Amino acid sequence: MANSASPFGLREEDLIAIPVESLKANTPINFDLYASVGGSDPRRANDIVLFASAPSNWHSAEPSMLKKCGIAHFFIRPDDQKRYRSYLAFNTASRTVDRNGTPEFRISQIQDIGSHLMEVCFHTGMDNLVLDRLQTVANDIVTCLEDDPRAVLHIQNLVDHDMYTYFHSTGVGILSVAIAKAMGENNADVLRCFALGGLLHDIGKRETPLHVLNKSGPLLDTEWDMMKKHPEDGFNAVKSLDVPEMVRDIILYHHEKRDGTGYPFRLSADKIPLPAQLVSIADIFNALTTTRSYHRKRTRFEALMLMKQDMLGKIWVDAFKGLITALTEGEAAADDKEIRSITLG
Ligand SMILES: [Fe+2]
Ligand SMILES: [Fe+2]
Numbered sequence: 001m002a003n004s005a006s007p008f009g010l011r012e013e014d015l016i017a018i019p020v021e022s023l024k025a026n027t028p029i030n031f032d033l034y035a036s037v038g039g040s041d042p043r044r045a046n047d048i049v050l051f052a053s054a055p056s057n058w059h060s061a062e063p064s065m066l067k068k069c070g071i072a073h074f075f076i077r078p079d080d081q082k083r084y085r086s087y088l089a090f091n092t093a094s095r096t097v098d099r100n101g102t103p104e105f106r107i108s109q110i111q112d113i114g115s116h117l118m119e120v121c122f123h124t125g126m127d128n129l130v131l132d133r134l135q136t137v138a139n140d141i142v143t144c145l146e147d148d149p150r151a152v153l154h155i156q157n158l159v160d161h162d163m164y165t166y167f168h169s170t171g172v173g174i175l176s177v178a179i180a181k182a183m184g185e186n187n188a189d190v191l192r193c194f195a196l197g198g199l200l201h202d203i204g205k206r207e208t209p210l211h212v213l214n215k216s217g218p219l220l221d222t223e224w225d226m227m228k229k230h231p232e233d234g235f236n237a238v239k240s241l242d243v244p245e246m247v248r249d250i251i252l253y254h255h256e257k258r259d260g261t262g263y264p265f266r267l268s269a270d271k272i273p274l275p276a277q278l279v280s281i282a283d284i285f286n287a288l289t290t291t292r293s294y295h296r297k298r299t300r301f302e303a304l305m306l307m308k309q310d311m312l313g314k315i316w317v318d319a320f321k322g323l324i325t326a327l328t329e330g331e332a333a334a335d336d337k338e339i340r341s342i343t344l345g
Pocket of ligand 2 (some may be wrong): 172
């Protein structure tokens with residue numbers, strides 16, 4: 001790359017190159033775009049010019065035209081990198097699920113789109129635009145499981161470290177709907193609330209310091225205190241938006257335990273709204289069946305046995321039974337027999 005100085009004081013090496021193709025036609029751009037323009041004097045370094053200043057709209061659907069002008073990539077400033085990442089994530093998240101795909105493909109699309117959307121939520125916060133997209137994903141979850149309840153078995157549990165919270169959120173959304181359906185809930189509005197509640201249950205973790213969120217060892221007391229704030233932070237994040245009360249309850253109470261040892265309010269048994277108790281089971285199960293830095297991924301059977309042995313006094317047993325039903329409904333999967341053997345009296 002040329003060692004270029006510009007009249008703006010910007011040099012190529014101080015900027016980040018992005019491919020022209022990464023900009024999608026008719027999308028709003030909230031970061032400045034720079035281009036490197038060559039002069040006729042080959043001994044002179046290229047100029048960096050401001051191509052479009054934010055906010056702008058990207059109208060050109062013809063990156064090939066730009067290529068003909070010698071512009072194959074733009075540049076952004078490092079302080080705009082986060083905005084650019086969110087822009088990419090939102091565009092990925094704006095794709096739609098192919099409703100004619102196989103259940104496995106649909107679930108993978110839902111998790112891909114949903115997790116990118118969650119990434120946007122974590123980077124830029126909640127707003128009506130994101131909420132609208134989340135509601136579409138919530139609807140996709142409900143229709144996918146209505147078409148085939150066994151789709152729940154295709155939740156992806158092997159994800160890289162950075163994407164964990166985003167994939168976990170979609171996994172919890174899918175599992176929560178599956179449990180509610182297995183318990184006999186058929187109202188599509190209620191099921192959509194379970195999906196949205198699952199997607200948003202950990203949204204408050206965007207306020208949790210990253211060193212606490214990603215710590216591989218046990219948390220110090222002070223770090224636990226920070227972690228325990230995420231239900232209330234999440235509740236506050238959706239406070240001004242048109243989010244159903246059931247979804248707010250899920251966000252605020254999903255870490256309460258029936259024996260009163262949960263947080264943030266140490267509520268016991270019947271004081272905890274049932275939707276939050278249901279999502280809490282999806283939350284625990286999804287975390288146990290996913291590889292984390294501090295534990296290996298457990299099989300579905302191992303996770304259920306662990307929940308049965310260690311947590312029965314803390315969780316809603318009917319919803320736990322619903323989870324077992326959801327995982328063994330319909331056509332048999334390889335681990336159905338051992339999962340069905342789990343008895344709860
Ligand atoms: Fe949580
Ligand atoms: Fe969670």
